[in-house]
Amino acid sequence: MSKKQLIDYVQNFVSLNDDEAEQLATAFNEVKIKKRQFIVQPNFTNQHRSFVIKGAFRSYAITDNGQEHTLQFAIENWWVSDFNSYIYQYPATLFIVALEDSILLQIEYEKEQELKKSNHKFETFFRIMAEKGLAFEHRRILFDLTHDAETRYENFLLNYPNFVQRVPQYALASYLGMSTEFLSRLRNKKTRKKS
Amino acid sequence: MSKKQLIDYVQNFVSLNDDEAEQLATAFNEVKIKKRQFIVQPNFTNQHRSFVIKGAFRSYAITDNGQEHTLQFAIENWWVSDFNSYIYQYPATLFIVALEDSILLQIEYEKEQELKKSNHKFETFFRIMAEKGLAFEHRRILFDLTHDAETRYENFLLNYPNFVQRVPQYALASYLGMSTEFLSRLRNKKTRKKS
DNA sequence: CAATTAAAATGAAGTAGGTCAAGAAAGGAT
DNA sequence: ATCCTTTCTTGACCTACTTCATTTTAATTG
Structure with a gap:
């Protein structure tokens, strides 16, 4: 059951007895999210803190000229939210979208x-x-x-190799603060060097 | 007394009774720091969390080629530390230096x-x-x-006008992610426009 | 307050990375 | 499978910002 996964995660940081584990488990709701579905959108307050059981998410902002800028990625055992919106309970500025069919455990702000x-x-x-x-x-x-x-990209590869295959390249570029074209060139330079 | 300032600050977030306020006050030590004095240096573990009673600080890293990059500024009622070093209690990578003669309240890691x-x-x-x-x-x-x-600089001016006069320009430039020469040009462009 | 050092300003030249446009490849949907 | 959409690639050109070198100004210190 997915709640076991959350409890195991939490036990890494604080040790819970059975009652507390139960209390934690019932505070969260499991939700399935389809690829391309949004869980947070600008102007709506981010009501939940979400723990990724399965799948992948991306949080990003869109500027006036239409460019997307990625703040965060999240896969299994990461948390996602528009943190500013969630903790201050005011309208979000970010989009958060599922990059794959996913499963989340969510807790409501008041419940937390x-x-x-x-x-x-x-x-x-x-x-x-x-x-x-x-x-x-x-x-x-x-x-x-x-x-x-280039160094930022290599550092990302090194630290998050498992993210790279699951995240579109334009999203990674915007997370690393470069254009998608430039990241494409970096990649090709690299693979060419290898072979 | 300087501890009053800390207690007032804390009361903004949680309400303390007299005993609790006393407990908090005795957990912190007041220290005076001279301008240009370091309170944190690379390779030494950051032992304290510091609350600025009076003065100004800057935390920064130095890269291999000798460039300084500012992570944070702190003036009255802000906290300073090499946060990675402090919470994980491993050696610091940052320098933290006083920009003015200052007074801090410090708590030791274990005491916290x-x-x-x-x-x-x-x-x-x-x-x-x-x-x-x-x-x-x-x-x-x-x-x-x-x-x-340019926009990053203007945004800083707008949000932290009181920091600007107290922080050297090269430090601000490195906080905003630009060269000191470029910030100089931005400034002069602006003042020229005004007059 | 003169001497020294550190910080800021300015000009000239260079480059990392961006933008635009068009084609190729890969995914989804029906 | 085929069509349609989205993502990735590539080339040519451009610009925001850097670097280097020098001068001016401001801040420290004896």
Whole structure:
């Protein structure tokens, strides 16, 4: 059952007894999402925090001139949301779309607040998630500031080899802060070198 | 007294009774830092979380070719640390330096863990800090991905007008992801337009 | 307050990466 | 299978921004 997967994940950070595991499990709802389906859209408040059981997602913004810019990817055992929309409960600016047929476990904002209030352990868990997320983004910002396009791509390959096959190239390019044409050239340069 | 300033800050997010406020106050130590003094350096583990009572700080990395890249600024009522070093307690990669004569309140890593364990409210407080930090960095990444150098500078001016006078220009340029010369040109273009 | 050092400004030349346009390849739908 | 749409590739040209070198200005320190 998919809830087992979430509980196992949470147990990596805080140890839950049977009652607590049950409490956690019932707070989340399983939903199936078809490829190309949106779970968050601009102007609608992001109501849920979502844990990916199976599948892949992408969060991105669209600028006035129509360009897409990817903020995040998520596959199995990652969380996705428009975080600004979710924690402040105001309208989203991001799109979040399924890149494959997917399964999510979702918790509602109010339900999450109850959970955290009811038990110190859940508060600790979400604190750790936020801290790890923040540390991750610090590493990302610093890496992006200090490396050129080619190095950023190679670093992504190295750290997330399993993402690369599941994510469209134009989306990866926009995540790494370069044009899709430029990433195409980088790739071909590389494969040509190899052979 | 400077601890009052911290307690007031914390009260914005969780409400503390007198005992709790006292507990918080005694967990922190006040330290004076001279301009140009480092509070964090690469290879040394970042032992403290620091709250700025007075003054200004800058965290940055230096690349192999000697270039500096600024990750963060902090003035009164902001927190500073090499967050990756602090939360994982491994060696820092960043420098953190005082830009002015400053006063900090610092808590040691272990002391912070005790505080969080001892009282749900402190856990909640640090959870909120991390979430706000993460939401902030999401906004930053997205803005940087979607705007050119001039717009990034103008946005900084707009959002942090009080930082601009206190931060050297080369540091701001490296925070905004451009060369110091280019920022200089942007500025002069602007002031010339005004007059 | 003079001397020294660090930061900011400016010009000239170079480049990493972008944009535009058109074709090739790959996925989905029927 | 075939048609239609989306994604990827490639070439030619362009520009936002960098780098280097030098001068000017501002900030520190004795």
